[in-house]
Amino acid sequence: MRVRFAGIELRNPILAASGTFGYGIEFEDIVSLERIGGLVTKGLSREPMAGNPAPRLIETASGMLNSIGLQNIGVQAFVEKKLPPLRKYPGCAIIANVFGYEVKDYVAVIEALNQADGIAAYEINASCPNTKHGGQVFGTDSKQLAALVDAARQAAQQRDIARPIVVKLSPNVTSIAEMARVAEQSGADALSLVNTFLGMAIDAKSRQPRIANITGGLSGPAIKPIALRMVYEAAKAVKIPVLGLGGIVTAEDAVEFLLAGATAVQVGTASYADPRAVERLVKGLEQWCTRHNIEKVAGLTGALEIVPKQQTNLRTGPSPNDGQEPSAQELSSVAESSAPRASKAKIW
Numbered sequence: 001m002r003v004r005f006a007g008i009e010l011r012n013p014i015l016a017a018s019g020t021f022g023y024g025i026e027f028e029d030i031v032s033l034e035r036i037g038g039l040v041t042k043g044l045s046r047e048p049m050a051g052n053p054a055p056r057l058i059e060t061a062s063g064m065l066n067s068i069g070l071q072n073i074g075v076q077a078f079v080e081k082k083l084p085p086l087r088k089y090p091g092c093a094i095i096a097n098v099f100g101y102e103v104k105d106y107v108a109v110i111e112a113l114n115q116a117d118g119i120a121a122y123e124i125n126a127s128c129p130n131t132k133h134g135g136q137v138f139g140t141d142s143k144q145l146a147a148l149v150d151a152a153r154q155a156a157q158q159r160d161i162a163r164p165i166v167v168k169l170s171p172n173v174t175s176i177a178e179m180a181r182v183a184e185q186s187g188a189d190a191l192s193l194v195n196t197f198l199g200m201a202i203d204a205k206s207r208q209p210r211i212a213n214i215t216g217g218l219s220g221p222a223i224k225p226i227a228l229r230m231v232y233e234a235a236k237a238v239k240i241p242v243l244g245l246g247g248i249v250t251a252e253d254a255v256e257f258l259l260a261g262a263t264a265v266q267v268g269t270a271s272y273a274d275p276r277a278v279e280r281l282v283k284g285l286e287q288w289c290t291r292h293n294i295e296k297v298a299g300l301t302g303a304l305e306i307v308p309k310q311q312t313n314l315r316t317g318p319s320p321n322d323g324q325e326p327s328a329q330e331l332s333s334v335a336e337s338s339a340p341r342a343s344k345a346k347i348w
């Protein structure tokens with residue numbers, strides 16, 4: 001089950017995603033930190049942050065909309081209080097998620113983390129608005145993304161041993177392949193995607209937005225097909241490894257991301273429905289590999305098989321509208337494949 005990415009050896013490719021697993025240590029009585037591949041901490045800023053006003057988290061169809069506003073205790077408190085007890089679990093890779101509103105904020109957080117032992121890598125959240133440049137999100141503007149990645153890389157190299165940087169891309173872009181290439185060319189050691197998709201929910205009766213911040217980030221199974229497509233496109237565009245996430249609930253979901261090109265995966269919103277989800281997926285993936293005679297899970301990365309078009313386009317009977325409308329066979333396969341999904345969706 002071992003995989004390697006950006007010089008880090010993971011005992012398995014299942015990690016907990018940022019913002020859905022606290023600082024990690026809060027989960028030690030619920031999830032065996034000796035079993036999971038690693039965890040990504042909640043986003044850390046240079047000063048503590050209170051986050052956005054409530055309501056800031058609501059359930060949506062097969063997903064969740066959140067506008068937590070990156071509430072956190074600040075990097076110093078993380079280093080002093082949360083990180084030391086995590087050192088009891090040396091086999092669990094601790095990835096510190098870093099954010100800021102200007103490049104210099106990110107650099108300050110990385111410099112503070114450089115002083116501490118027990119961190120495997122930095123995950124740079126590029127989905128934050130750059131307040132210096134009018135609130136535009138770093139990860140949606142290639143020049144700003146390049147400047148951020150370059151500065152983060154330099155800051156991460158100020159230790160005796162440079163720590164790898166994983167750049168977490170914003171999915172709210174037209175071309176994820178282009179942003180992936182920009183991050184790679186600017187010095188990223190790995191990429192992670194996707195972060196949440198901008199969304200909105202309205203209470204029709206009261207005519208009010210359902211979260212106080214009006215818009216929020218959509219996550220959970222609802223985003224999985226888009227996340228998979230983006231991981232596939234990003235992984236094809238770069239040579240550096242990709243960590244895939246977005247709506248992973250089952251071991252088979254994780255396998256799909258690996259086949260699309262991910263080296264490892266992260267599990268986020270699923271931990272809200274089942275706090276043991278990350279550990280459950282480790283076991284599930286082991287069982288899946290045994291059932292399918294997979295000796296090395298690393299062999300699944302990018303192993304998607306694309307069957308030539310003439311074989312996939314076969315239709316059983318004549319189709320009206322010259323093939324523009326779905327055939328009866330296609331409609332019944334949709335019904336079949338959505339049936340198990342609908343029952344899974346009940347947990348949301």
Ligand SMILES: Cc1cc2nc3c(=O)[nH]c(=O)nc-3n(C[C@H](O)[C@H](O)[C@H](O)COP(=O)(O)O)c2cc1C
Pocket residue numbers: 017018019020042043064066068070097125168194195196218219220221223245246247248266267268269270
């Ligand atoms: C409540 C909540 C808080 C989050 N906080 C962060 C964060 O601090 N930093 C970050 O990079 N991503 C954050 N995310 C995004 C997740 O790490 C993940 O990218 C996203 O939810 C998609 O994965 P999922 O569908 O498995 O949840 C947060 C997501 C949720 C639901």
